[in-house]
């Protein structure tokens with residue numbers, strides 16, 4: 559049986575950068591993170607922690623870091639995903655990327671809009687603003703809120719442009735079925 563709702567969600571989720579002036583309950587954020595913590599991670603290390611930010615001044619400081627962090631200015635809440643290179647030296651960034659994706663999808667499931675903000679580029683500033691310990695790395699900040707826009711889906715590369723058969727570079731399928 560196909561889980562059609564899940565399939566539709568994977569395709570229909572969009573990055574939302576404009577949010578209604580309407581608060582998001584603390585409980586709802588916790589529900590979303592309670593789902594996201596089921597994300598897979600290498601050796602199940604779960605090398606992540608979350609900083610939930612409601613404070614407007616903090617959100618404004620993060621928003622001011624660059625044009626790409628601007629969506630945080632009108633987001634009622636954000637979740638910073640903090641990676642732990644000691645727990646998973648080789649994979650902490652990948653693991654945190656996966657859990658970030660789970661946050662986006664769990665938010666979508668509850669009707670919340672979200673956008674992934676890259677924290678890696680502004681690591682030291684984000685660390686200072688959120689008082690993250692030296693040995694940890696802020697990977698992403700997810701802006702969350704009730705959607706105030708319905709973006710046109712940004713195009714995706716064609717499937718046939720992405721796939722090879724059996725060996726890299728082989729465009730033609732030659733196996734017998």
Ligand SMILES: Cc1cc2nc3c(=O)[nH]c(=O)nc-3n(C[C@H](O)[C@H](O)[C@H](O)COP(=O)(O)O)c2cc1C
Nearest residue numbers: 571572573575626627629673674675676709711712
């Ligand atoms: C690793 C990563 C970093 C991103 N960084 C930013 C960002 O800093 N600011 C932003 O507005 N969007 C950011 N995005 C969102 C992408 O721009 C967006 O996912 C992409 O354009 C596709 O649009 P869609 O999410 O609506 O399908 C990021 C997405 C990913 C996966």
